[in-house]
Amino acid sequence: MMNSHDDKGIPHTTPRQSATFTADVNSDIRRAAATGIYDIRGGGAKRKVPSFDDLLFMGASISRYPLEGYREKCETNVTIGGLHASNPIELDIPITIAGMSFGALSGPAKEALGRGASMAGTSTTTGDGGMTPEERGHSNKLVYQYLPSRYGMNPDDLRKADAIEIVVGQGAKPGGGGMLLGQKISDRVAGMRNLPKGIDQRSACRHPDWTGPDDLEIKILELREITGWKVPIYVKVAGARPYYDTTLAIKAGADAVVLDGMQGGTAATQDVFIEHVGQPTLAIVRPAVQALQDLGMHRKVQLILSGGIRSGADVAKAMALGADAVAIGTAALIALGDNDPKYEAEYNALGTTSGAYDDWHEGRDPAGITTQDPELMKRFDPIEGGRRLKNYLKVMTLEAQTIARACGKNHLHNLEPEDLVALTMEAAAMAKVPLCGTDWYPGKPNKSY
Amino acid sequence: MQSFDLEAQGLRALNSVLHDQAANTNQTVWEINNPKGSHAIAVGLDAPIEVNVKGSTGYYCGGMNKQATIHVHGSAGPGTGENMMSGKIVIEGDASQYLGATAHGGLIVVKGNASSRCGISMKGVNIVVQGNIGHMSAFMGQSGNLVVCGDAGDALGDSCYEARFFVRGSVKSLGADCEKKEMRAEHLEFLKEIIAESGVDAKPEEFTRYGSARTLYNFDVDNAGAY
Numbered sequence: 001m002m003n004s005h006d007d008k009g010i011p012h013t014t015p016r017q018s019a020t021f022t023a024d025v026n027s028d029i030r031r032a033a034a035t036g037i038y039d040i041r042g043g044g045a046k047r048k049v050p051s052f053d054d055l056l057f058m059g060a061s062i063s064r065y066p067l068e069g070y071r072e073k074c075e076t077n078v079t080i081g082g083l084h085a086s087n088p089i090e091l092d093i094p095i096t097i098a099g100m101s102f103g104a105l106s107g108p109a110k111e112a113l114g115r116g117a118s119m120a121g122t123s124t125t126t127g128d129g130g131m132t133p134e135e136r137g138h139s140n141k142l143v144y145q146y147l148p149s150r151y152g153m154n155p156d157d158l159r160k161a162d163a164i165e166i167v168v169g170q171g172a173k174p175g176g177g178g179m180l181l182g183q184k185i186s187d188r189v190a191g192m193r194n195l196p197k198g199i200d201q202r203s204a205c206r207h208p209d210w211t212g213p214d215d216l217e218i219k220i221l222e223l224r225e226i227t228g229w230k231v232p233i234y235v236k237v238a239g240a241r242p243y244y245d246t247t248l249a250i251k252a253g254a255d256a257v258v259l260d261g262m263q264g265g266t267a268a269t270q271d272v273f274i275e276h277v278g279q280p281t282l283a284i285v286r287p288a289v290q291a292l293q294d295l296g297m298h299r300k301v302q303l304i305l306s307g308g309i310r311s312g313a314d315v316a317k318a319m320a321l322g323a324d325a326v327a328i329g330t331a332a333l334i335a336l337g338d339n340d341p342k343y344e345a346e347y348n349a350l351g352t353t354s355g356a357y358d359d360w361h362e363g364r365d366p367a368g369i370t371t372q373d374p375e376l377m378k379r380f381d382p383i384e385g386g387r388r389l390k391n392y393l394k395v396m397t398l399e400a401q402t403i404a405r406a407c408g409k410n411h412l413h414n415l416e417p418e419d420l421v422a423l424t425m426e427a428a429a430m431a432k433v434p435l436c437g438t439d440w441y442p443g444k445p446n447k448s449y
Numbered sequence: 450m451q452s453f454d455l456e457a458q459g460l461r462a463l464n465s466v467l468h469d470q471a472a473n474t475n476q477t478v479w480e481i482n483n484p485k486g487s488h489a490i491a492v493g494l495d496a497p498i499e500v501n502v503k504g505s506t507g508y509y510c511g512g513m514n515k516q517a518t519i520h521v522h523g524s525a526g527p528g529t530g531e532n533m534m535s536g537k538i539v540i541e542g543d544a545s546q547y548l549g550a551t552a553h554g555g556l557i558v559v560k561g562n563a564s565s566r567c568g569i570s571m572k573g574v575n576i577v578v579q580g581n582i583g584h585m586s587a588f589m590g591q592s593g594n595l596v597v598c599g600d601a602g603d604a605l606g607d608s609c610y611e612a613r614f615f616v617r618g619s620v621k622s623l624g625a626d627c628e629k630k631e632m633r634a635e636h637l638e639f640l641k642e643i644i645a646e647s648g649v650d651a652k653p654e655e656f657t658r659y660g661s662a663r664t665l666y667n668f669d670v671d672n673a674g675a676y
Contacts, residue, residue, distance in 0.1 A: 158513070179668075208569040218507070
């Protein structure tokens, strides 16, 4: 126990930790000083940012009547890509599985994502590393990512896809490429990526054969010609400049825009990138919807929002603000069993704790999901994982329907900003919905204060 | 020979009819007139047919080609032969930037010059250029061969993996982790074969080989200044 007085009897002041040099910050400095390398990790932004938690639905009242739960219909289906594609994607629920690579994830984990998504009536997405047979085989609707690295990219797989997603950026790292470290490069991963085993694999930050919106338009034309104008083409952008990025993607001919906020995960990138580049998911949705509305394309070109979506409440809020669907990545991994407390002792041995484990790039995942280690992979059962994901997707859907019915909506798409209020000034400004108890939000037109 | 007027019949009709050709098609030779720099000509082909484009092409001619031989009787725009898997593309004139980007296989021959980023991120294709190539060529090249009968611009083979580069003329500068390599018998033999197949005018012993020094294969902070 500390002495309360010094040896002359003068009281000590209470020891005071710095709000600037916190324990977290100091541990970062010590780690940097010991290694000389920046910290690389998986996941999305962990800092607290304004989020959907700062919004509330008002529910029904005298002026709005609700729908009866379990009795009156509340539809959840969504069609994506009907603008240019002859075979648009028809989903039963507006919650899709985001792109995650084979390489970052094990083959069985990709299979489980396909199984769960298919049972729930939604789509899953490939990632940086190409399409695996188990993923294609277990996914009723599979979106094929077209990435700067073009690892595993080939026209045969392209033609097997139900949609193509041109990846320009991702919320965790707008403007950044990827890095799959050598320890995860098994023979199979190396073979699919046409690189030697065991070396670090850089994924480029921009496409090798186009730059800018005019080129993108030609790239989309090429992909449509190769696939006979059958499948939708999405463009995925990070939450960087959502109004202009959405505008330019539509101008280039996209069928859908996938918009990923900074809480969206990555397999591996610099911590400084994840925490300091990009915008929160809450902040990007209204500018993107505004761009769609300004071009007369809202509900014609679909907006798929991702980045920290966790619950049916998040789904409902995203859709009320104008999104057509959402995508989940990190939440899907947790549903599969990532960061499960049952492996706490093993997380502790890795210097972390369940819930905080984010060194996915090291390939030592106790849950056997973000690994290529054959022994660790055995811990994960893709059938059970698929069942868990299906359950989770069903719960999210039921939750979103519960809210929509309470707001008197017979389709999730009928949720609207007028159903929402904000708990904070920041959220009110970002979502353009009134601060609770007021008729005002910062920046509201024709209001002066 | 089948003749197709691109200006009159349109791009969708062209690619559609070329995609419809089966492996055993009798219509093996096609002539495309009035290309006029159009984009995405003869993309995604997957049959052993010969397509002669009578003029210059825009972006991505022959993109993702499999099996087909595409002959451009003019110059070719950016990204020609991007992600090609197999087959052959011959360009009588010059090629713009990103020639053969990420291509996995087959052969691309340029009778003139190729611009910057020729063979960027190449994954197994062979590219032969009679003239010169521009800067940042074969950036992050993974595998395959780039044969240049003229000179190479700045930063050849920057951050390359296992792709090989053979240059007959000068190299303005080498990119990060790219170095001069010895010519062994196997390389001379490879050059002899590919020169014959490409129909370019050169002798194997006139070339110098370049490739990855492999010092950046696994991240090391002491190499950070190299990037």
